[in-house]
Amino acid sequence: MMKFKNPESTDLHFFKTIYQPKFFNGNVDLAHMLHTFQDLSGDHVEALGLGEEFKKLNQFFYVVMRMKGYFLGEIHEGETYTMVTYPLQASGIQMYRYGYILNSKDEPVFMLSTLWILMDSVTRRIKSTKVFKNRLLEVLPDIDSVLPLNDETLENFSIDEYDFKSVKDYQVVKEDIDSNGHLNNTIYLKMSQPLLQNEKIQNFEIDFEKECFLDEKLTLSLAKSGETYIIRGDKEDQSLSFKLKINA
Template sequence: MTKRYPFSLRLRVRGFDCDGQGRLRAACALRYVQEAAGGHLESLGFGFQKLKEEGMFFVLIGQGLRILRTPREGELLTVATAPVPARGARMFRETVLLDGEGNLLAENQTAWALLDFETGRPLRSSSFRHELPALGGEWTPFVDPSRIRISEAQEPCGGREVRLSDLDVNRHMNNTVYADAALDCFPEEVLCSAGVDTMLLRYQYQARLGETISLRRGREDNCFRVSGSVGNSACFSAEFSLKALATEDHG
């Protein structure tokens, strides 16, 4: 499978990335995805600092994560990634997590916008003049990450202040933190009895240090939704489903 992807890295699941049952947390799976994507750009010579010098940066607008089997503490993974040809103003990337035998554990699709570093205004994808080695073969995502639509949740469930430790190099809350914020809206007895099956995240506002994200939640059977706003601005929305651990462990 890795032949489809021009870049991969090997890593071991660390204990501090796992939950109380030794399972890789969904937010940390997204961090592994982010590490691979960033490592790929750095390996090509145009990481964050290079793009900053050129007056642009990438911002994530949506992503989907599907977990077939949750990796566990100590497990050795291959994280393989590849860009997908741009569609209009959006740029795309696919990343997979594989076990030691090359079996698919999780897959992730992301959609990105290219912004002007000074103004924050969107740029055309053609402004990115570097050549990216693309995904081999046809791209068949389980979700179009640029067109994620999530029904607004209604039940208030507190707020989440953006802390210094939440920030990334763009000086706003890192995209992976929103996954933790969404899961934390639901009680322990729900989340500890099952694993994340599919998670969708849509990003609308870049939350900054000291801002408070007002959270709302909702649930319909096995569909959990979270909406977050900063003041009058929609910030993010998330939707996820769970699956019984016995189902996951036995495929």
């Protein structure tokens, strides 16, 4: 496994930024934190030559399918942290990108695993990662030797056993739509976190199942089992858009 470190700015395998947390009901604001990670990841792919021009040339865009985050230590309001991200080499149709947050002593206080795909910008179908892999190997010849942050694989988790209660409807507005033309992934967390009580979040995982677009309505439903909260978002056609599990 990769060791947590504060990398040198000249090391292109990694990208970092200053992170100043926001809070919501006593917890780190997950949407704000993941928006910072999203922006940092975007800056990294641009620095690697895998950004806007490369995507346009090869007719694709990046889509995150799954995320899993763990709080490893305390994050305090008013303090400044370092957020770091790095990718692994892609497989046939998917790729992992990791993130972590260090405190002023370079101790890890949060870690994040994310699983991405390439989506064809014309057909909106999953696309092979071949062009991405080849380009990444050109700019980072030793990318295959880079280690994951943990031994976990991000897999689809079941919510069939839970008894859900509808709690909220959400209408997608223009400000929610990102450059890919669909609901930005951070909005799912923005609409979900207020449904929790004030328990301290220990970890969370989210699966993004189906895109949402402007003016669509999502129905959010909540289930609770012990210290675990499960939130699902269903589209108007009853198809599942996302599911989120939070352990307190």
